[in-house]
Amino acid sequence: MTYHYKKLGSLNVEKEFASWVDKLLITAGINNDTFWSRVEAYLNKHHDINENLLKKRDDIQLMHDQLTLNECLDLEQYQHFLKEAGYLEEERSKSKVETNQLDDEITSQAGPQLVVPVNNARYALNAANARWGSLYDSLYGTDVIDEDHGKEKTSSYNPLRGSAVIEYSKALLDEWVPLVTGSHQEAEEYVIDNKMLKVKVKDSWTELASSLQFKGYRGDPQSPESILIEHHRMHLDILIDRTHPIGKNDKAGVKDIELEAATTVIADFEDSVAAVDPEDKLDVYHHWHQLIEGSLTTEFTKGGRTVTRKLNEDRVYQAQDNTTFSLSGRSLLLVRNVGHLMKTDLITFADGSHTFEGMIDGIISGLIGKLDHQGKGTHTNSDKGSIYIVKPKMHGSEEVKFANSMFTDIEEILDLPANTIKIGVMDEERRTSLNLKNCIDEVRNRIFFINTGFLDRTGDEIHTAFQIGPMIRKGAMKDSVWLTGYEQSNVFNGLQTGLNHKGQIGKGMWAMPDEMKKMVDQKIGHLYAGGNTAWVPSPTAAVLHAIHYHQVNLSDIQNNLMKTLTDKTREMLTLPIEPDPSWTEKEINEELENNAQGILGYVVRWIEHGIGCSKVPDIHGTGLMEDRATLRISSQHMANWLHHGVVTKEQVRQVMKKMAKLVDEQNQLDPDYQFMSGRFEESEAFQGALELIFEGHQQPNGYTEPILHRRRRAFKNK
Numbered sequence: 001m002t003y004h005y006k007k008l009g010s011l012n013v014e015k016e017f018a019s020w021v022d023k024l025l026i027t028a029g030i031n032n033d034t035f036w037s038r039v040e041a042y043l044n045k046h047h048d049i050n051e052n053l054l055k056k057r058d059d060i061q062l063m064h065d066q067l068t069l070n071e072c073l074d075l076e077q078y079q080h081f082l083k084e085a086g087y088l089e090e091e092r093s094k095s096k097v098e099t100n101q102l103d104d105e106i107t108s109q110a111g112p113q114l115v116v117p118v119n120n121a122r123y124a125l126n127a128a129n130a131r132w133g134s135l136y137d138s139l140y141g142t143d144v145i146d147e148d149h150g151k152e153k154t155s156s157y158n159p160l161r162g163s164a165v166i167e168y169s170k171a172l173l174d175e176w177v178p179l180v181t182g183s184h185q186e187a188e189e190y191v192i193d194n195k196m197l198k199v200k201v202k203d204s205w206t207e208l209a210s211s212l213q214f215k216g217y218r219g220d221p222q223s224p225e226s227i228l229i230e231h232h233r234m235h236l237d238i239l240i241d242r243t244h245p246i247g248k249n250d251k252a253g254v255k256d257i258e259l260e261a262a263t264t265v266i267a268d269f270e271d272s273v274a275a276v277d278p279e280d281k282l283d284v285y286h287h288w289h290q291l292i293e294g295s296l297t298t299e300f301t302k303g304g305r306t307v308t309r310k311l312n313e314d315r316v317y318q319a320q321d322n323t324t325f326s327l328s329g330r331s332l333l334l335v336r337n338v339g340h341l342m343k344t345d346l347i348t349f350a351d352g353s354h355t356f357e358g359m360i361d362g363i364i365s366g367l368i369g370k371l372d373h374q375g376k377g378t379h380t381n382s383d384k385g386s387i388y389i390v391k392p393k394m395h396g397s398e399e400v401k402f403a404n405s406m407f408t409d410i411e412e413i414l415d416l417p418a419n420t421i422k423i424g425v426m427d428e429e430r431r432t433s434l435n436l437k438n439c440i441d442e443v444r445n446r447i448f449f450i451n452t453g454f455l456d457r458t459g460d461e462i463h464t465a466f467q468i469g470p471m472i473r474k475g476a477m478k479d480s481v482w483l484t485g486y487e488q489s490n491v492f493n494g495l496q497t498g499l500n501h502k503g504q505i506g507k508g509m510w511a512m513p514d515e516m517k518k519m520v521d522q523k524i525g526h527l528y529a530g531g532n533t534a535w536v537p538s539p540t541a542a543v544l545h546a547i548h549y550h551q552v553n554l555s556d557i558q559n560n561l562m563k564t565l566t567d568k569t570r571e572m573l574t575l576p577i578e579p580d581p582s583w584t585e586k587e588i589n590e591e592l593e594n595n596a597q598g599i600l601g602y603v604v605r606w607i608e609h610g611i612g613c614s615k616v617p618d619i620h621g622t623g624l625m626e627d628r629a630t631l632r633i634s635s636q637h638m639a640n641w642l643h644h645g646v647v648t649k650e651q652v653r654q655v656m657k658k659m660a661k662l663v664d665e666q667n668q669l670d671p672d673y674q675f676m677s678g679r680f681e682e683s684e685a686f687q688g689a690l691e692l693i694f695e696g697h698q699q700p701n702g703y704t705e706p707i708l709h710r711r712r713r714a715f716k717n718k
Helices: 015-028 032-065 069-073 075-084 121-128 135-140 159-176 278-293 357-373 396-413 430-434 436-442 454-464 474-479 481-496 516-522 539-551 554-564 585-609 628-643 649-666 684-694 705-716
Strands: 005-008 011-014 113-117 132-134 187-193 196-201 204-207 214-220 223-231 234-240 254-260 264-268 298-302 305-309 315-318 324-327 332-336 343-348 354-356 387-391 421-427 447-452 504-507 533-536 614-617 623-626
Touching (some): 005 015, 011 015, 011 032, 015 032, 015 278, 015 357, 032 354, 032 454, 069 075, 113 121, 121 278, 121 298, 121 305, 132 135, 132 539, 135 159, 135 254, 159 254, 159 539, 187 223, 196 214, 234 539, 254 539, 278 343, 278 357, 343 357, 354 357, 357 387, 387 396, 396 421, 396 436, 430 436, 430 454, 436 447, 436 481, 447 481, 454 474, 454 481, 474 481, 474 585, 474 628, 481 504, 481 554, 516 539, 533 539, 585 614, 585 623, 585 628, 585 649, 585 684, 623 628, 628 649, 628 684
Parallel strands (some): 113 533, 264 332, 332 387, 387 421, 504 533
Antiparallel strands (some): 005 011, 132 254, 187 196, 196 204, 214 223, 214 315, 223 234, 234 254, 315 324, 614 623
16 A cells, blocks of 8 residues: 655654644644654654664573573573673662552552453443443353353343342342341342431341441432442442343342443553554554544444444432432543554654654554543543553663653653653563563653563563573463562562552453353452452453452452562573473474464464454364464464474474364354465465464564564555
């Protein structure tokens, strides 16, 4: 595709993008010439700094490529070497987070976090509206409730399954919101009397064991439509309607229990989208603006009728003193920009060279955030006037310092108060993990978030030690010494710097959206590990994960961890290398086929459909949420085994062809799908997947973006 540019100073700005930005500037009351002049200075100022930081990454990789396994096995020697090389920084022990003007969803509400591709309007709206969700629906439609003894999910409502859902839900009420006497299971009526919530149980009236949990209601006090309860700073809403199909069969008329679920949502510009050119980037920016502005809508067909979806309105309640108050009907929206690596032709310099994509992301995120700050939208996202940008894939404190410098300049470009833009630092690269306290210190006045990301972090772990030896099997990574140390170190540094009081300590994604019972059984572990938020793959998963935040007192857990967690540097330096590989042929084939199928299943959708994140069937047909992070680990793992002779190039090629046939079968019902089998040489997806493996060691830090972007653009231009 040919793009046309408008010359603004020494910059060439894609015309449609320039026109769109100018409209935003008028709305924001910003002078057009002043803005573009400042942007020009900003891009020129930071371009070479960014280039040098990327060169430093390459130099560090070259340094690691020259190490031997024996040098790394001696942890004291290895640690000393890394300190001498500047890879391990001198720790700033007194670092403390000092961020101000943070919303309650960041500082005082622990809860689930959704990550959503911002350019999918339906998904983005579903995520933003996932602040509240039906507990009944989430239980009824998932495997949390088994299908034994007549409780099957049927085409019409199954009363036996419905009864099991209601029993499960009211047992949770008894646990979280106990009555002085009796049970919510036996409740016959809820009323508000003399500013108190009264509950009729077996013809006798009782109250909540803790009256402070009752926060408000809707409707007539003697016949309320809903009862608002607070527990562990999270809300739940008991909905009452005796005419409703469910409520009319409930003794108290309860038709549903809605939980406050995804308190925050990360709208993603990065790993879950496939934005490779100016057209794609403008589409991403459009969607983010409309989402923040409140104008984003989408139509789809459901049950034979057209449904229009838009952002939820706030929820208005009556307080005990007869005043009204409201709670947000929407999640607090954060935005994830791209990292420091990729460039774009959305804006080019005078010589035609491309600018860094992340720098433009920052400007546009700031500009749209300013409009929210000015109250120019239908709803206000941040009550505190903050702009929340999550910044991924930074390596060490020097790169975090660079991001801080960019954000400072963006605030000056947009005439925003200092530290209006808040930063979330994703702890997903090895040099950041090992120097996390210093990274936090570099942005101590604007940081609001750190998290762990197993897949990207594993991808960097593999690439860092690529030449030193063959990696252990991918499944064994989850129990490896370095990974346990990394997860604990992240929380340790978050607690040490006070981020638990001034931000979020996040944990990673549950990748199996159809395995909700396992999630309910296992994901509470993220809270016991000290995380006050964790990623979920869907609004339904957000509701079910919200259960965990009622089940444990996170403050107590974090206070105990403060006393027990210790520095985990040595553990994180324990490389996941198999010094004497003795895998059987069967084990090697299993690993190859699992990786190959995952790579192809994701890459074919990315390159040929422009889908950056989707539920991709694994080799056994189980749907897994896949994005570029999962691709990074799988491609790097295969490339590493190939490099060390565990497998041959021909083995890889043959297993890729075999798995391509399986992926074709898994996608055969998609009318837009192009088979890879029978056209391996001309398939951009198949050739791109091979390239990710065969050229894996040459890719910067093992990232997949350069190959994916080039292949996607080639496919679009055919």
